[in-house]
Amino acid sequence: MARPAPTPTPLSHKAAASPGNDGHADTREEARVQQRLADAIYEHRLPPGTKLPEIDLCRLLGTSRGTLRKVLDRLASEQVVEQIPNRGAFVARPSVEATRDVYALRRILEAGVVRTLSKRSCGPWIDEVRQQVSEEREANRVGDTGRYIRLAGKFHLDLAAATGNTALNQHLKRVVAQTSLMTALYDEPGTNNCSVLEHLEILDAIQSGQHQEAERLMEEHLNRCERQLRLDDEPKPVDLSQALGLSTEAPPKNSPVPSPTR
Numbered sequence: 001m002a003r004p005a006p007t008p009t010p011l012s013h014k015a016a017a018s019p020g021n022d023g024h025a026d027t028r029e030e031a032r033v034q035q036r037l038a039d040a041i042y043e044h045r046l047p048p049g050t051k052l053p054e055i056d057l058c059r060l061l062g063t064s065r066g067t068l069r070k071v072l073d074r075l076a077s078e079q080v081v082e083q084i085p086n087r088g089a090f091v092a093r094p095s096v097e098a099t100r101d102v103y104a105l106r107r108i109l110e111a112g113v114v115r116t117l118s119k120r121s122c123g124p125w126i127d128e129v130r131q132q133v134s135e136e137r138e139a140n141r142v143g144d145t146g147r148y149i150r151l152a153g154k155f156h157l158d159l160a161a162a163t164g165n166t167a168l169n170q171h172l173k174r175v176v177a178q179t180s181l182m183t184a185l186y187d188e189p190g191t192n193n194c195s196v197l198e199h200l201e202i203l204d205a206i207q208s209g210q211h212q213e214a215e216r217l218m219e220e221h222l223n224r225c226e227r228q229l230r231l232d233d234e235p236k237p238v239d240l241s242q243a244l245g246l247s248t249e250a251p252p253k254n255s256p257v258p259s260p261t262r
Contacts, residue, residue, distance in 0.1 A: 026067070033063050034071045036244055041080060041091055042153070042177070043146040044184040045243040048093040052081065053240075060246050080177055092181055099182040102175060103226040107219050109172055110156065114214035116163050118206045125162045126207055129155065133203070137196040153180060155199050159206075179225075186229035195221070 037057075040046040052072065058065055072089045075081035082092045094102070136151035153176055160172040198221045205214035 029063060029067050030070055033061050033067055034074065036061060037071065037075065038080070040243045040245070042180050043149055045245075046091050048091050048181050048185040050091045052089040052091065054088070056240055060241050060244055078174055078177060080181065093185060094178065094182050096186075099186060099229065100226070102178050102182065103222060106175055106179060107222050109168065109175065110159070110218050110222065111215045113159050113163055113168070113172070114202060114206055114218045115211045117159060118209050118211035118214045122207050123162070125158070126203060129158050130200075130203060132158070133196055133199050136199070140196065149180075182229065195224075
């Protein structure tokens with residue numbers, strides 16, 4: 001996976017409604033803000049280590065400080081944002097050791113995913129995933145990096161969803177979210193570490209019922225992703241409005257946002 005990304009979002013974009021006269025309105029507003037931040041993080045427009053100043057974000061996103069703080073708290077609980085007392089919130093910056101640990105966990109989880117799928121008859125989901133891989137290939141060909149990142153991560157999440165195991169699916173969403181940050185931090189420039197060909201090989205092994213081969217291919221795929229990571233330099237300054245895909249003027253509070261994919 002070139003950039004395990006997300007998802008889509010691996011985040012739970014459905015925020016819990018806050019007490020008040022219109023809980024649904026609060027939910028929609030929190031979801032909108034969280035989605036905007038999540039997309040910028042998982043598409044690597046907000047790199048690990050980037051400071052997330054509340055005043056600037058409230059102005060750019062056209063939201064209240066209360067809403068933003070709820071969103072940052074939620075992202076922190078999902079280990080996407082780190083909140084440091086007296087310093088503020090930052091996009092999480094995972095260590096090299098944590099990166100190795102999370103990739104090891106992914107190998108365990110995703111070996112179980114492909115083993116489970118290859119031991120049962122494939123449903124219509126596999127044709128949908130094959131179509132998605134074709135779209136992933138095209139996005140990579142034309143240089144649509146944001147779309148490519150989303151589809152590359154979604155491949156792994158869709159396999160987990162096909163098992164029908166809700167707990168596994170939710171857990172893998174969190175893990176893929178973490179590796180997306182790790183890729184943004186440690187990725188070797190110019191590499192393409194989420195091979196479309198490898199995705200197709202994994203699907204072929206699942207569809208033909210070769211569970212040992214499917215496990216081997218998935219393990220090799222994730223090993224290669226990890227090998228292509230390197231220790232990066234300190235994060236460079238980021239223009240928040242550009243990273244969030246916004247103009248310098250605050251958008252309307254209920255402006256449309258692209259659909260989440262993680």
